[in-house]
Amino acid sequence: MISRRRFLLLTMAGATAIATGKAFEFKDEDGELSKYEWGMVIDVDKCTECVKSRGGFGARPPCIEECSKANNVPPDDKYYYDLIRIYEVREREDAEPLYFPVMCQECEHPGCVQVCLTKASYKRKDGIVVVDLHRCIGCRYCMIACPYNARRFLFEDPKEKLKVVNPEAPVRKHGVVMKCEFCVWKIDREREEGKEPKPVCVEACPYNALTFGNLKDPNSEVSKILRTSKVITLRANLGTNPKVKYKL
Amino acid sequence: MYHKGYVALGIVLFLALLAMPYWVTAGKIKYEEIEKELAPAKGKCVYDEEWMAKYHMELLKDWRELAVRHGVRHYHTENGDFNVSLTECWKCHDYNNFCAKCHNFMDVEPVCWECHYNPSMNYSTVNYIK
Numbered sequence: 001m002i003s004r005r006r007f008l009l010l011t012m013a014g015a016t017a018i019a020t021g022k023a024f025e026f027k028d029e030d031g032e033l034s035k036y037e038w039g040m041v042i043d044v045d046k047c048t049e050c051v052k053s054r055g056g057f058g059a060r061p062p063c064i065e066e067c068s069k070a071n072n073v074p075p076d077d078k079y080y081y082d083l084i085r086i087y088e089v090r091e092r093e094d095a096e097p098l099y100f101p102v103m104c105q106e107c108e109h110p111g112c113v114q115v116c117l118t119k120a121s122y123k124r125k126d127g128i129v130v131v132d133l134h135r136c137i138g139c140r141y142c143m144i145a146c147p148y149n150a151r152r153f154l155f156e157d158p159k160e161k162l163k164v165v166n167p168e169a170p171v172r173k174h175g176v177v178m179k180c181e182f183c184v185w186k187i188d189r190e191r192e193e194g195k196e197p198k199p200v201c202v203e204a205c206p207y208n209a210l211t212f213g214n215l216k217d218p219n220s221e222v223s224k225i226l227r228t229s230k231v232i233t234l235r236a237n238l239g240t241n242p243k244v245k246y247k248l
Numbered sequence: 249m250y251h252k253g254y255v256a257l258g259i260v261l262f263l264a265l266l267a268m269p270y271w272v273t274a275g276k277i278k279y280e281e282i283e284k285e286l287a288p289a290k291g292k293c294v295y296d297e298e299w300m301a302k303y304h305m306e307l308l309k310d311w312r313e314l315a316v317r318h319g320v321r322h323y324h325t326e327n328g329d330f331n332v333s334l335t336e337c338w339k340c341h342d343y344n345n346f347c348a349k350c351h352n353f354m355d356v357e358p359v360c361w362e363c364h365y366n367p368s369m370n371y372s373t374v375n376y377i378k
Binding site: 032033069070122124125126130132133134159162163164165166167168170171172173184185186188189191192200 | 312315316317318319320321322331333334335338362363364365369371372373374375376377
């Protein structure tokens, strides 16, 4: 007959074995993604040339036009919805301006993800910060946390103002937050088709100012630029370590 | 316990009321009745027809998780390779004569179309699939 002491020990051991076994058992669905780390290098001189030729500050270069079309961003007079915002930067008051296109910087340590109440914003294994709109409740904490002002809140239903729709990207509803996601629907599809993935803005740029690629691959175009030229990141003192870099 | 009989009866009634959707319509509306009126598909679906008719919502839920959370856009089954996206449905199915017709008959209202595009909406589209 088994003693009470031994019976308890055996059941405890069994339960522990099952619990730890369950904890170690995980599905590696993101294995494919961890091979990549998407990054972008922006040539500020070319951007400045482009914006100047279109009449300076306030212009809508083709990258913004194409981005809005592809990501179902509604046109609006009241709110600034475009996912790329162009900033004018000067060394001195009377100096020639530089134009910085600022979209989501895809930080390594994103503040927006930390504050998200519903875990709707999250960082994927390949470094892209994505908003799961199925979960977003529109509290706008992420907009407060973002140091780059990269997120937009949809105040009105985009369906009323949209004229052209890209069926692949979500049309969205009012009351959610949207941001640049490096055209996640496009690069995921192209990656699995075996093509070189590129967001829409990169393809649309007539000056080839934007370079997109895998930072983990030493032979990619982005890695080569990072090795050979001097690049800066915005607000580096915050320690967010953005993956969008600016070449001066 | 006081009024045992009444309490038990109350609990049973409450549970019965809670389960009303199951016993009021259960088994009375069958998709097989409208199946012949639906527009035929142009190709093979992800899984066989019977499974898809019953569980396509589960598949779409899985696909949502795959595409949004795990970045997987390629789905392989014995019927071929599929792009994990709602746009994949319109390649074979007609929205008004297939999806909407059956949903109306079954009295279900999918919330997908609050945020996603479907061909019954009056928009011109841009296509980035080359």
